[in-house]
Amino acid sequence: xxxxxxxxxxxxxxxxxxxxxxxxxxxxxxxxxxxxxxxxxxxxxxxxxxxxxxxxxxxxxxxxxxxxxxxxxxxxxxxxxxxxxxxxxxxxxxxxxxxxxxxxxxxxxxxxxxxxxxxxxxxxxxxxxxxxxxxxxxxxxxxxxxxxxxxxxxxxxxxxxxxxxxxxxxxxxxxxxxxxxxxxxxxxxxxxxxxxxxxxxxxxxxxxxxxxxxxxxxxxxxxxxxxxxxxxxxxxxxxxxxxxxxxxxxxxxxxxxxxxxxxxxxxxxxxxxxxxxxxxxxxxxxxxxxxxxxxxxxxxxxxxxxxxxxxxxxxxxxxxxx
Amino acid sequence: xxxxxxxxxxxxxxxxxxxxxxxxxxxxxxxxxxxxxxxxxxxxxxxxxxxxxxxxxxxxxxxxxxxxxxxxxxxxxxxxxxxxxxxxxxxxxxxxxxxxxxxxxxxxxxxxxxxxxxxxxxxxxxxxxxxxxxxxxxxxxxxxxxxxxxxxxxxxxxxxxxxxxxxxxxxxxxxxxxxxxxxxxxxxxxxxxxxxxxxxxxxxxxxxxxxxxxxxxxxxxxxxxxxxxxxxxxxxxxxxxxxxxxxxxxxxxxxxxxxxxxxxxxxxxxxxxxxxxxxxxxxxxxxxxxxxxxxxxxxxxxxxxxxxxxxxxxxxxxxxxx
DNA sequence: CTGAAAGCGCTTACAG
DNA sequence: CTGAAAGCGCTTACAG
Numbered sequence: 001x002x003x004x005x006x007x008x009x010x011x012x013x014x015x016x017x018x019x020x021x022x023x024x025x026x027x028x029x030x031x032x033x034x035x036x037x038x039x040x041x042x043x044x045x046x047x048x049x050x051x052x053x054x055x056x057x058x059x060x061x062x063x064x065x066x067x068x069x070x071x072x073x074x075x076x077x078x079x080x081x082x083x084x085x086x087x088x089x090x091x092x093x094x095x096x097x098x099x100x101x102x103x104x105x106x107x108x109x110x111x112x113x114x115x116x117x118x119x120x121x122x123x124x125x126x127x128x129x130x131x132x133x134x135x136x137x138x139x140x141x142x143x144x145x146x147x148x149x150x151x152x153x154x155x156x157x158x159x160x161x162x163x164x165x166x167x168x169x170x171x172x173x174x175x176x177x178x179x180x181x182x183x184x185x186x187x188x189x190x191x192x193x194x195x196x197x198x199x200x201x202x203x204x205x206x207x208x209x210x211x212x213x214x215x216x217x218x219x220x221x222x223x224x225x226x227x228x229x230x231x232x233x234x235x236x237x238x239x240x241x242x243x244x245x246x247x248x249x250x251x252x253x254x255x256x257x258x259x260x261x262x263x264x265x266x267x268x269x270x271x272x273x274x275x276x277x278x279x280x281x282x283x284x285x286x287x288x289x290x291x292x293x294x295x296x297x298x299x300x301x302x303x304x305x306x307x308x309x310x311x312x313x314x315x316x317x318x319x320x321x322x
Numbered sequence: 323x324x325x326x327x328x329x330x331x332x333x334x335x336x337x338x339x340x341x342x343x344x345x346x347x348x349x350x351x352x353x354x355x356x357x358x359x360x361x362x363x364x365x366x367x368x369x370x371x372x373x374x375x376x377x378x379x380x381x382x383x384x385x386x387x388x389x390x391x392x393x394x395x396x397x398x399x400x401x402x403x404x405x406x407x408x409x410x411x412x413x414x415x416x417x418x419x420x421x422x423x424x425x426x427x428x429x430x431x432x433x434x435x436x437x438x439x440x441x442x443x444x445x446x447x448x449x450x451x452x453x454x455x456x457x458x459x460x461x462x463x464x465x466x467x468x469x470x471x472x473x474x475x476x477x478x479x480x481x482x483x484x485x486x487x488x489x490x491x492x493x494x495x496x497x498x499x500x501x502x503x504x505x506x507x508x509x510x511x512x513x514x515x516x517x518x519x520x521x522x523x524x525x526x527x528x529x530x531x532x533x534x535x536x537x538x539x540x541x542x543x544x545x546x547x548x549x550x551x552x553x554x555x556x557x558x559x560x561x562x563x564x565x566x567x568x569x570x571x572x573x574x575x576x577x578x579x580x581x582x583x584x585x586x587x588x589x590x591x592x593x594x595x596x597x598x599x600x601x602x603x604x605x606x607x608x609x610x611x612x613x614x615x616x617x618x619x620x621x622x623x624x625x626x627x628x629x630x631x632x633x634x635x636x637x638x639x640x641x642x643x644x
Numbered sequence: 645c646t647g648a649a650a651g652c653g654c655t656t657a658c659a660g
Numbered sequence: 661c662t663g664a665a666a667g668c669g670c671t672t673a674c675a676g
């Protein structure tokens with residue numbers, strides 16, 4: 001039987017809706033006898049009463065929902081951890097996290113016709129128009145929406161590439177290449193990494209790195225031959241999948257890794273650990289990122305200023321490939 | 323200014339709330355002059371009016387929201403595709419998909435206090451109690467909730483293992499091992515796979531396969547030595563990461579792949595394609611799965627009987643490791 | 645200690 | 661062709 005309302009519970013328990021509401025919500029100031037409380041709880045359970053979220057939200061003027069907008073990125077363990085942590089932290093405040101996979105197909109504004117979140121958390125920056133619309137609707141906007149956070153994001157991506165270049169340069173490599181992706185969903189990251197590598201090379205007085213698109217699912221043999229012809233001895237890969245494809249290319253081309261070609265990836269993926277040689281890579285501990293996002297959301301909810309982006313926790317894990 | 327209501331728009335446009343509602347919702351029977359329509363749209367845009375989702379839902383008795391409950395699985399490209407497709411298909415009906423990462427920490431029933439979905443889609447089966455509570459609340463329940471779908475899920479997981487065993491057996495391997503995981507989040511899959519492999523071996527008159535837990539992030543050297551001592555020549559791995567760890571173990575143990583040890587994975591992951599030797603694996607095209615889920619949701623929404631699970635599309639991709 | 649009543653913002657018969 | 665009014669289910673001052 002769909003549609004058990006608080007009136008039904010009140011009738012079954014022989015009290016008014018007011019009392020039902022007080023008891024079921026544990027309203028602080030309400031003094032209701034233990035006997036009555038028990039009767040109400042029993043009636044609610046027996047009838048399978050579930051309060052109407054819509055009515056609650058309408059009446060209170062705010063919901064217990066936080067919507068997290070996920071950009072069109074390939075999902076993986078990092079996003080999982082960040083979301084799980086956010087869900088846990090907000091659960092402690094009685095809030096629920098729901099994730100919206102925003103694939104650009106539809107206008108974000110349409111979403112607010114279907115749901116009224118207390119706050120919206122973006123993993124990537126929103127457009128200025130979207131931010132304005134949300135704030136006009138009284139929705140708290142958190143995440144990479146502010147220019148400040150944007151800068152932190154940019155710095156962190158460039159920093160990863162700098163770490164890779166520095167590792168290679170410290171080992172004496174002077175001519176580098178960047179193995180990048182042309183996956184459109186990743187372009188924001190990829191472009192920042194290329195820029196970061198270029199800057200890092202410039203800082204060390206090295207020539208700008210060659211930029212080459214590599215596919216994760218086939219050996220990058222041609223790229224390796226091409227690099228070899230141009231004197232490249234070190235490769236900065238966008239991630240471990242691409243690094244593995246470069247190592248495979250080197251194998252095909254008959255170049256030993258790291259002897260003739262050093263390769264460094266990003267992600268510290270399992271496949272890299274068991275590869276031959278094991279992949280040198282950049283690991284990004286997810287804890288600090290998760291903590292920062294959760295803290296930012298809490299700060300926004302409390303109207304407090306957000307904490308600063310944590311000192312960047314990425315670090316090189318030296319294994320066999322560079 | 324948070325809180326622009328339809329009254330504000332009505333006042334600004336010099337009409338009643340009724341007319342505003344008719345125009346903004348494009349209500350079929352409403353005959354409103356073009357001039358009035360234009361005035362209303364202009365006023366709404368100027369004021370930045372966003373209708374209250376809670377009020378709409380309360381009044382209409384149903385929302386435009388579909389909540390997809392994601393079990394505690396590691397997210398990856400498959401889940402991404404399925405969700406994206408579902409989002410697209412439901413968008414065509416004016417419905418929005420929001421994903422709830424259900425990490426078991428919290429009672430599902432609490433969620434309905436925060437949101438009133440039109441339907442709930444489960445990627446894994448719900449408990450009987452959860453299903454009962456949702457139906458009592460008038461929520462459509464779709465997905466692996468029914469025993470029928472459960473069977474299809476089981477069959478499909480066992481079928482993958484059978485495919486692996488059959489491939490190995492056809493190549494003459496008689497003593498097999500299963501490389502499995504002890505990741506608790508994956509136990510439902512892993513157990514079904516082990517059972518499927520055991521059955522497939524029995525069908526072919528082979529001895530039951532050895533079951534060995536392997537970690538994805540280190541070479542499975544000890545497991546390989548152990549298997550070798552027991553005459554194992556073929557390994558069925560839970561996924562490509564594990565298969566790669568087995569291949570690495572064989573390398574350490576001095577056994578050639580596939581000569582002395584044949585290995586077959588699942589997933590057709592990029593890292594497997596560029597490995598040496600390239601990994602033989604089982605690929606599961608995601609299209610049919612996505613289509614089936616979307617069709618099931620649509621069927622539930624229309625009160626029609628759900629389509630049957632598609633004939634299982636998993637297939638062996640033969641490369642170098644088995 | 646408990647209940648009657650107002651009102652959150654919307655949609656939709658219904659009356660004009 | 662347009663508007664006044666009811667009511668969705670809840671919470672919360674307020675009155676008793």
